Amino acid sequence: MADPPTVLDLQVSQLVQSTLVACGTLLIYDLLCTLDQEVAYVWSEKWSLGTFLFILNRYLPFVDTFLSLSYGSDVIVKQTVNTPEVGLLGYNLLCPSTDSHLSRNAFLCLQR
Numbered sequence: 780m781a782d783p784p785t786v787l788d789l790q791v792s793q794l795v796q797s798t799l800v801a802c803g804t805l806l807i808y809d810l811l812c813t814l815d816q817e818v819a820y821v822w823s824e825k826w827s828l829g830t831f832l833f834i835l836n837r838y839l840p841f842v843d844t845f846l847s848l849s850y851g852s853d854v855i856v857k858q859t860v861n862t863p864e865v866g867l868l869g870y871n872l873l874c875p876s877t878d879s880h881l882s883r884n885a886f887l888c889l890q891r
Contacts, residue, residue, distance in 0.1 A: 799848040806840055 784792075821833055 796848065799844055803841075803844045803848065806844060810837075810841075 817837070821830060824830060
């Protein structure tokens with residue numbers, strides 16, 4: 780039987796969920812700000828490897844963020860308190876992180 784969560788577990792879980800909501804909000808804002816350019820330059824062009832990689836880079840952070848929001852906070856709390864349960868480890872290895880996507884966009888904006 781699992782131990783009941785401690786106050787620290789609950790605080791970490793709340794912090795993780797709040798951070799994920801903030802990341803999700805930034806991703807949606809970024810999508811809305813650049814959607815017109817994406818439609819003009821990506822969706823109207825012939826599909827290529829670059830287009831496929833762009834789509835993966837563009838939309839996998841949404842999957843990462845919102846799946847983490849749904850399932851990941853318990854896993855992160857368990858990893859924080861060093862329990863052996865891993866759960867979504869394979870998922871975490873397959874999805875790129877949200878901050879790398881946002882960092883790339885910030886870098887590209889600063890280059891203009």
